[in-house]
Amino acid sequence: MTSTNSAIASEEFPPSSRAIAAEHEHDEAGNSMFGFIVFLLSESIIFLSFFAGYILYKTTTPNWLPAGVEGLEIKEPAINTVVLVSSSFVIYIAERSLHRRSLWRFRLFWLLTMAMGSYFLYGQAVEWRSLAFGFTSGVFGGTFYLLTGFHGLHVFTGILLQAIMLIRSFIPGNYEGGQFGVEATSLFWHFVDVIWIILFILIYVWQ
Numbered sequence: 001m002t003s004t005n006s007a008i009a010s011e012e013f014p015p016s017s018r019a020i021a022a023e024h025e026h027d028e029a030g031n032s033m034f035g036f037i038v039f040l041l042s043e044s045i046i047f048l049s050f051f052a053g054y055i056l057y058k059t060t061t062p063n064w065l066p067a068g069v070e071g072l073e074i075k076e077p078a079i080n081t082v083v084l085v086s087s088s089f090v091i092y093i094a095e096r097s098l099h100r101r102s103l104w105r106f107r108l109f110w111l112l113t114m115a116m117g118s119y120f121l122y123g124q125a126v127e128w129r130s131l132a133f134g135f136t137s138g139v140f141g142g143t144f145y146l147l148t149g150f151h152g153l154h155v156f157t158g159i160l161l162q163a164i165m166l167i168r169s170f171i172p173g174n175y176e177g178g179q180f181g182v183e184a185t186s187l188f189w190h191f192v193d194v195i196w197i198i199l200f201i202l203i204y205v206w207q
Contacts, residue, residue, distance in 0.1 A: 023089050043154075050147055051160065051198065068132060072203065074205075076127060080127075081197070081200050084196055087189070088141050090116065091110065091186050095182060095186045098179060099179070117159045121152060121159075158192050161188065162189070164181075174176065
C-alpha cells in the first residue's frame with residue numbers, strides 16, 4: 001500500500017524542470033572542470049619535459065653560459081616572482097568574494113590580479129632587453145628564452161582569460177548557471193604561478 005501511494009505521489013508531483021536543469025548544469029560543470037584539469041596535466045607534461053631537458057643540458061654541456069656572461073641578475077626576477085606568486089592569493093580572494101556574491105569586491109581583486117600579472121610580463125620584457133645574450137647564444141640562450149618565453153605566453157593567456165571573465169561579470173545573471181569560467185581561470189593562474197616557481201629555482205637560483 002505504501003509503495004502504491006509513493007508511486008502515485010511521484011506521478012502527481014514529478015521533479016520540477018528547474019531541479020532537473022540545475023542537476024544537468026552541475027554535471028556539465030563537473031565534466032568541464034575535469035576536462036580542464038586534464039588539459040592542465042597535459043601542459044604539465046610539456047613543462048616537465050622542458051625542465052628535464054634544461055637539467056640534462058646544464059649538467060652535460062661544457063661552457064654552459066655564453067661567452068662573456070658570468071650569470072643572471074637575480075634581484076629584479078626575484079621581485080617579479082614575489083609579485084606573481086602573491087597574485088595567486090589575490091585571485092583566491094577574488095574568487096571567494098564571488099562565492100559570497102560580492103561582485104564589486106570580486107572585480108576589484110580580479111583587476112588587481114591582472115595588474116600584477118601585467119607587471120610580471122613588463123618586468124620580464126625589461127630583463128630580456130637588458131640581457132647580453134640572445135636566443136642563438138648557445139644552448140643556454142636557447143633554453144632560457146624558450147622556457148621563460150613559453151611561460152610568459154601562459155601568463156599572457158591567463159590575463160586574457162581574466163579580462164574575459166571580468167567583462168562577463170557585468171552581464172546580468174551571468175553566474176546563475178555556475179562559476180566555471182572563474183574557477184577554471186583561477187586554477188590556470190595557480191598553475192602558471194607554480195610553474196614559475198620551478199623555473200625561477202632552475203634558472204636563477206641554480207646558477
